[in-house]
Amino acid sequence: MSETRFDVLTIGNAIVDILAQSQEDFLVKEDIIKGAMNLIDGERAEHLYAAMGPAIEASGGSAANTAAGVASFGGRAAYFGKVSDDHLGGIFRHDIRAIGVHFETKPLAGDPPTARSMIFVTPDGERSMNTYLGACVELGPEDIEADVVAASAITYFEGYLWDPPRAKEAIRLAAGIAHENDRDFAMTLSDSFCVDRYRGEFLELMRSGTVDIVFSNESELHSLYETASFEAALEAFRADCAIGIVTRSEKGCVVVTRSETHAVPAHAIDALVDTTGAGDLFAAGFLFGLTSGRSLADCARIGALAAALVIQQIGPRPRENLKDALAQEGI
Amino acid sequence: MSETRFDVLTIGNAIVDILAQSQEDFLVKEDIIKGAMNLIDGERAEHLYAAMGPAIEASGGSAANTAAGVASFGGRAAYFGKVSDDHLGGIFRHDIRAIGVHFETKPLAGDPPTARSMIFVTPDGERSMNTYLGACVELGPEDIEADVVAASAITYFEGYLWDPPRAKEAIRLAAGIAHENDRDFAMTLSDSFCVDRYRGEFLELMRSGTVDIVFSNESELHSLYETASFEAALEAFRADCAIGIVTRSEKGCVVVTRSETHAVPAHAIDALVDTTGAGDLFAAGFLFGLTSGRSLADCARIGALAAALVIQQIGPRPRENLKDALAQEGI
Numbered sequence: 001m002s003e004t005r006f007d008v009l010t011i012g013n014a015i016v017d018i019l020a021q022s023q024e025d026f027l028v029k030e031d032i033i034k035g036a037m038n039l040i041d042g043e044r045a046e047h048l049y050a051a052m053g054p055a056i057e058a059s060g061g062s063a064a065n066t067a068a069g070v071a072s073f074g075g076r077a078a079y080f081g082k083v084s085d086d087h088l089g090g091i092f093r094h095d096i097r098a099i100g101v102h103f104e105t106k107p108l109a110g111d112p113p114t115a116r117s118m119i120f121v122t123p124d125g126e127r128s129m130n131t132y133l134g135a136c137v138e139l140g141p142e143d144i145e146a147d148v149v150a151a152s153a154i155t156y157f158e159g160y161l162w163d164p165p166r167a168k169e170a171i172r173l174a175a176g177i178a179h180e181n182d183r184d185f186a187m188t189l190s191d192s193f194c195v196d197r198y199r200g201e202f203l204e205l206m207r208s209g210t211v212d213i214v215f216s217n218e219s220e221l222h223s224l225y226e227t228a229s230f231e232a233a234l235e236a237f238r239a240d241c242a243i244g245i246v247t248r249s250e251k252g253c254v255v256v257t258r259s260e261t262h263a264v265p266a267h268a269i270d271a272l273v274d275t276t277g278a279g280d281l282f283a284a285g286f287l288f289g290l291t292s293g294r295s296l297a298d299c300a301r302i303g304a305l306a307a308a309l310v311i312q313q314i315g316p317r318p319r320e321n322l323k324d325a326l327a328q329e330g331i
Numbered sequence: 332m333s334e335t336r337f338d339v340l341t342i343g344n345a346i347v348d349i350l351a352q353s354q355e356d357f358l359v360k361e362d363i364i365k366g367a368m369n370l371i372d373g374e375r376a377e378h379l380y381a382a383m384g385p386a387i388e389a390s391g392g393s394a395a396n397t398a399a400g401v402a403s404f405g406g407r408a409a410y411f412g413k414v415s416d417d418h419l420g421g422i423f424r425h426d427i428r429a430i431g432v433h434f435e436t437k438p439l440a441g442d443p444p445t446a447r448s449m450i451f452v453t454p455d456g457e458r459s460m461n462t463y464l465g466a467c468v469e470l471g472p473e474d475i476e477a478d479v480v481a482a483s484a485i486t487y488f489e490g491y492l493w494d495p496p497r498a499k500e501a502i503r504l505a506a507g508i509a510h511e512n513d514r515d516f517a518m519t520l521s522d523s524f525c526v527d528r529y530r531g532e533f534l535e536l537m538r539s540g541t542v543d544i545v546f547s548n549e550s551e552l553h554s555l556y557e558t559a560s561f562e563a564a565l566e567a568f569r570a571d572c573a574i575g576i577v578t579r580s581e582k583g584c585v586v587v588t589r590s591e592t593h594a595v596p597a598h599a600i601d602a603l604v605d606t607t608g609a610g611d612l613f614a615a616g617f618l619f620g621l622t623s624g625r626s627l628a629d630c631a632r633i634g635a636l637a638a639a640l641v642i643q644q645i646g647p648r649p650r651e652n653l654k655d656a657l658a659q660e661g662i
Binding site: 020098 | 351352381383384385386387388389399417418419422425427429430644646650
């Protein structure tokens, strides 16, 4: 196996988040599924923005947040994702490069514009996302930088990429390159409704060995295996991937391999502010841990630390330097 | 005096903030005056953005933050300020209207673009601003909605408006309309370097009775009267305006009239995060207090509350509902 240039490459929908606080009844009135990623078109995006309270803008995108997290831990990170050459695209590019992530995906010239997600954060800290995919629909195999995939210890993508039309071709191409180079390929199931849309394909990715490492939260796991039994779902998950990670919010997480099971508690927090980015940052910590030679239990602890930091602030990427935070924890 | 439609109208440079954390040595290296508003041109804006770490975007602008604060307290607020019809201008318009502020200033069609301020927040919580004025240079007397000025109990503007070329004409026009309608006219001195640029004109505004109420912080007051003696500066200030307010950070504030002096302590905070918006929100609370019939000391307490809330978060406008916060305080 040749030397790596990157610890973690991530691939996903390149999105700028528009975050505002809202009350529960707003979600009901606007027919927004709470806690989910709701896909919306341009017309609904305009409607929701007009109804939205004062907001802040912050670069987001699930896998992009993960790459930013890896870089913040001091890992070498790269990202593929499609923006347009508009103002939001410039913000996205600035922020991901400013944290040290390799990002060279060619921007789209003109329409559709850069993707944005309007995120309503309710008083309980839960985020409900409303995503207009915009330029993300143009991501395709031509955006896979083969040399970057070949030189990345782990390539990770978000299940959300099954929503735009051609990204899945890009992912299958990248998986082939990764495995030809003896690299690991990883994914997150992203969202229980996303799992519901693509259950068969996600299971096929796992069972065919296209992905080696799979991140899931509890509701995604139940959706994947269509069972109310956590134990049954976990055993099925164990059989379907080399490393399976199930995050369970305040209950911590469980990591399973064919022969091992590690339950790790959540990291303590002072106050829950905004869950945006929790899963993305957990994955960042876990993947950084893997590529820096930690045990699976320690990988989970590092993931839990990053998740705890991001949910105590507004926005999807922690403002703390994660390398310093990790040094303080001494994991 | 006819009935009012607005409690507070504010006029200022309409700006979107780009906020990032930075170390002290970055300010030194980039020759940024710490704690000040540094005016920059388009070329330097590009240079600083390239050197800036990951950022978030939030609508700002000193007087706009004050209008947003008044609205958050439940006051009736209006704002005049110039954006362009670009993406940042759309964000600015959305955010100020979304909190309930009347904002109908005609946007500029095309260049220069909407103003932005790159704000570097150092570990001590101090913010250092780098403002590209963009479309703000086009604000002029034609942007004064005479009916809104006439119907506002208090019209307030920022001293920063002496930087763009024609805004001062707009302010003198507005002052005339306000006083013809027996309304109060107020200003903030904005920044000690701004005072240094326009000391003579600011003193003339005060001594001619063009402004009735003046907000200053300690360093602006020392700059205005070119004295190191706080007592001497305060007595000069008392003589020069009907109501003078001096904010002194953690030392609280002093309110002076010809015959009264009120010292009010700062509001307790848990942790200082980012001082951006502190003075703007103090003014919001004070002006809301005045228009809701409070005593001067209570006005200062309401200002201190709003300032305390905004400095415990990133960004220039508090995410808390100030009306609820005030009800909890019981002022």
